Amino acid sequence: MLHPPFSASYPDSVRRLIVVLGLETYALLLALLQLSSGVRTDEAKYLLDIPYPHPPVARWTFHLLDGWTHQELFWRIVLATLLVQAVWIVWSMVRMLPVRDRRAVCAFWLLSGPVILQAGTIMMAPLTALQGLVLVWLYLRRDIDTARFGGWLAVCWGLSLFTAFQAILFLPLVLALYRRTRLPLWFQTFCVLGPVFLLLLYVLGHPHAAASFLLVRGDGAGLSALQRAMGAGVVLGLAGSVWGSLLGVAGILFARAHRELLLTFILLCAYLLVSAHDYYAVLFLPLFVAGVTLLLRRWKPHPAILLTPFLLGTGFILWTHPLPLSPGPAQAVMEAVEERKAQGAVLIAGSFGHEWQYESMFPIRRYRSSLLRDAQAVVCLGACPDMQEKSDWQKMEGMEEEVWVRK
């Protein structure tokens, strides 16, 4: 099923091993790149199992290791590995194309903006994209008899919904896969809608989940329709490094027999119009890979025509969206506070993200002067006018942020 594109001079297993190791090296590099920028607020939410905005499966799994010093590194490597080694699924998906085109599509996956920028991030969007890729793979591989594992497909569908709400956007593909099985209709309905029903029950029992829907709706509250459309366009361009996006969309639009791909694409675009964050670009990647695959069945361009504009697009995206290579202040501040070996909560004034909770070994509270009695440190990300007057508190030297500790 999955044969690496080498010459026949090596035995198959050796060739495969070399390719796997090469991909793993690439995944490690991407993970280390993300490591250099430190834990971001969304990542901290998942690493600490904070119960919003997403359902519990992935975040509960991540948090199992939260007592371990290398929790962040471990999960970055695992997630980068999953996203990079997923190219084997892409390779299998394009098996009907000539080897030259197969390699081009795999390069498209590996060198796309979303994979380079998001492999190794501890976010739900890449996980949902991987789940979407599996669905797209099953969808295009009509020779795979999904009826044989219809039950497990339903379990995986449920797990993907309980990883991130946005997995619901791939519903058209799931419906298509079950229609193909020719299982009894009531059974198909149970497999597809049963997990959705469970998710609804979960939302009714978890107010945080409902609140996160409101947050998403509120994301673009002040934007005009044109601004929303432009925001969505930017994310679409990111998804396939522009050229891949154009080819992918063309492939999806012209593939009349694959209307479920088009439906899924429309749903994702509609979601973007509500909330156009850059990290949603990766959700489109499986669809664009499918679109390019379908296009290459009819069109046989030279590889240079396929790859050159794509690589230029990737270069442009990396130039306009550089990865931060240094962490935010939370890590340095909390290390300095820890070194003092004091006890008590850390109060933070102003707006702050969950990465402060992640980097701290002590309870975090919002700054209130009434809480100073039991606190060991105050971090002023906003104004702290009272602190100047506290004679038993002193400002820490050498800190990027304003940090007060007891004398």
Place this chain on the structure above:
Amino acid sequence: MLSLILPTFNEAENLEQLLPRIAEALAGAPHEIIVVDDDSPDRTWEVAERLSLHMKNIRVLRRRGRRGLSSAVVEGFGIAQGDVMVVMDCDGQHDPRVLPELARAIHAGAHIAVASRYAAGGSTGGWGGPRLLLSRVATFLASHAPQVRVSDPMSGYFAVRRTAYLPIAHQLRPQGFKILLEILAALPRGTRVTEVPMTFGRRMTGSSKLSLRVQLQFLRQLLRILAARMREFLWEVQWVVLFLLFVVAAVPFAVRAWHLRFLTIDSAVRLRTQSALQRVASERGWLLSDLDVDSVTPFSARVIHREHLRGKDPVECFILRFQPLTLIPCAD
């Protein structure tokens, strides 16, 4: 008719001694002998062709560019004309006098008859400690892999009914030496098996082909068979697992949704709860993301405050009364 498949590689001397013994054992029974030779350097195929001039029921298949005992057997099965197909080694370790017993077992109704070193009355002959131990370990591992269980799945001496073999022939992956293991893994549950005791003899001439490479091939074959069985098992249990997961998830979700129903059905209670939580969180400096509502009534809410720290999360439970706004620890 019985078709006896003899896979050979460098067994020229042994073949000359063995064929007359086979003819004696099968005297009177209609049979053919198919020698499948992997283009032996010692020209075993030439010896077989010479012998076939005198023994008309000998057929020779010389394989060029293909190697392997299992694939040789499968090719032999492919050209066999008998309704009972038997496989044995040519090195003298398999006693031809067992052939009629194997044939009798098939004619008595068995789908497959295995000459077993480990059945009652069988023996490994004069094997030393290390070889016997290796064989026992391999046999133990191999006996648990296929659906059809025998005491000696590593035996290279067995008979199979043609009608039992043909439906599974396309599933076989004949690599390495252990074709019986491959056949047992492919046969369905309920296959009728007979075991015939066998004493494993000494090799007449030549050297053993049991190398490290062959042993590794066996391990790979075993893993592949186990993986296939695991897949079959997973396919069988998937619907049970799905239903159980649905029930296990639906019940607690439904219970929790019931306890929080006022947040859904009564906007006044929802606003009251939200406002109370925000006030309490503000007073204590708590983060809203650290607060979870367990149950709600029109007058109060049960609130869990969980500090999300690395390592163990401290948890506190409170009852939040809306009027007047008070927060008291839970009684339990």
